[in-house]
Amino acid sequence: MCSPIVTPMSRKPTGDLRRGWTTGACATAATKAALIRLWGGTFPKDVQITLPKGETPTFPLAQAEAGEGWAAAGITKDAGDDPDVTHGALIVARVSASGSGVQFAAGEGVGIVTKPGLPIGVGEPAINPVPRQMMTDVVDMLAQQYDKPPNVLIEISVPGGAELAMKTWNPRLGIKGGLSILGTTGVVRPFSxxxxxxxxxxxxxxxxxxxxxxxxxxxxxxxxxxxxxxxxxxxxxxxxxxxxxxxxxxxxxxxxxxxxxxxxxxxxxxxxxxxxxxxxxxxxxxxxxxxxxxxxxxxxxxxxxxxxxxxxxxxxxxxxxxxxxxxxxxxxxxxxxxxxxxxxxxxxxxxxxxxxx
Incomplete structure (x- = not known):
């Protein structure tokens, strides 16, 4: 077992190991579902996204809420057979209008970068570059589809994420208050x-x-x-x-x-x-x-x-x-x-x- 972040669960690999999806992929799917509600009027039952290598997984919605000028959707992370501490966590995206372009905010359970040396600057939400780009691409695509300006504030939250983050290296890396939204391919490969x-x-x-x-x-x-x-x-x-x-x-x-x-x-x-x-x-x-x-x-x-x-x-x-x-x-x-x-x-x-x- 080589994953740096593990949970006490005792899932044993039998036969082919089942892969899962990163927090970044889940956040992207949640963002897409929330935007469809904000701009289209109704939540989808599930949502499909395109990952950096062209894969197109579909995610069922685990949470859906909306109010005046905002919508939020949640996706339950499935890490497959990888003993990831965020397996089963709810990844929530809340979208609303922003002043200019796509902006990101850290909600409950998502950390803030406090030390240099990471791919995200100090003071920024701990949402890595590839997930940011995936969510931005979703905004651009749906803005064109619904004829809306692509000016969106995306707030990502993970209920209970602050406690989960204590089982990761985030505190040592200077990421305070919660988890990071990670992933370069969108795919979790078991025991990598x-x-x-x-x-x-x-x-x-x-x-x-x-x-x-x-x-x-x-x-x-x-x-x-x-x-x-x-x-x-x-x-x-x-x-x-x-x-x-x-x-x-x-x-x-x-x-x-x-x-x-x-x-x-x-x-x-x-x-x-x-x-x-x-x-x-x-x-x-x-x-x-x-x-x-x-x-x-x-x-x-x-x-x-x-x-x-x-x-x-x-x-x-x-x-x-x-x-x-x-x-x-x-x-x-x-x-x-x-x-x-x-x-x-x-x-x-x-x-x-x-x-x-």
Whole structure:
């Protein structure tokens, strides 16, 4: 499972995974339905939109309201078999006349951008460029159909979105008060690692735009807490690397910062030290023969886990892992001018190995 934003639901993939629709696609469908009511007089039962790659999904309306000079429609997001935190959320678009052109506003549960480095400017509703363009295209199309000026204020809301946003990276990225309206294709592809890696990239962009000279990538919450306290780093310096060391380092090669700390438990850091760029248990394994060679202890060859190897060899092994992981990180950075240090922790969050300044 590679999605960065998950819910506690236990949907299990069986056979072909069912894809879903992004919040941006849902917001576009809701906007179209609301405009049909505002300009045409009645709500449609369902609404079809055209996605950037030409697909034409149809969305049933989950909510429909109207008043003098405004109309609002809601679409229930279906994320398919992806464990997305917004699966089942109601995406509402309220439309009314604007002074000039298409304007966007954040309603309940939609965040506001407060830090630079994101594709939307500071102070703007967290509605990404592609969804904005999709909604603008709908306005232009319907304005021509109904012979209306394309001057529309679109307010997007997600009831309960502020609470859902706490389960995402929005607070760290400086998006306050709610969710982002996202999507580049309109389609949610189940368990896609691309979403996680893209979020890492946006975290780097925000850190650089804010002038941070030191960022950290960690494999999990415990290592992140330890590294953040060790270096006194702000939240938006903490990049949720997870298993995707390669995705983090490849982007940093082209978008460097002054200093990088990589932290994690002995298992994933051992994989990194042995040259793995993807630290997921299904895609890389610890080489215990190699660990035994590093530690000079043949008993490690029969270890079942890296933690057991550490229990046999002690902190000298953890230090060696930190040193070799640092070397691998520098190798993957391919000469980028970034000072690197590595931190290995145990399950309690105690530092058991370090390398670097």
């Amino acid at each position: 690692c691309a979403a996680w890696i893209a979020s890492i990239h946006r975290g780097i962009d925000v850190a650089r735009a804010d002038g941070l000279s030191h960022v950290a990538g960690c494999t999990g919450a415990t290592s992140e807490k330890t590294v953040q306290a060790l270096h006194g780093l702000p939240d938006h310096a903490m990049l949720d690397m997870g298993d995707f060391a390669g995705g983090l380092l490849k982007y940093l090669r082209q978008h460097p910062v002054g200093r990088l700390t990589i932290g994690g438990g002995i298992g994933k850091m051992s994989k990194l030290a042995q040259g793995a760029a993807d630290l997921h248990s299904g895609r890389s394994q610890v080489d215990f023969e190699m660990l035994a060679e590093w530690a000079g202890d043949t008993a490690i060859r029969d270890a079942n886990t890296a933690l057991e190897a550490y229990e046999i060899a002690g902190e000298p092994l953890a230090t060696t892992v930190a040193e070799r992981a640092r070397g691998q990180v520098q190798k993957m950075l391919q000469g980028a001018e970034i000072t690197v240090d590595t931190v290995v922790i145990d399950r309690a969050g105690r530092i058991i190995g370090r390398s670097g300044p």
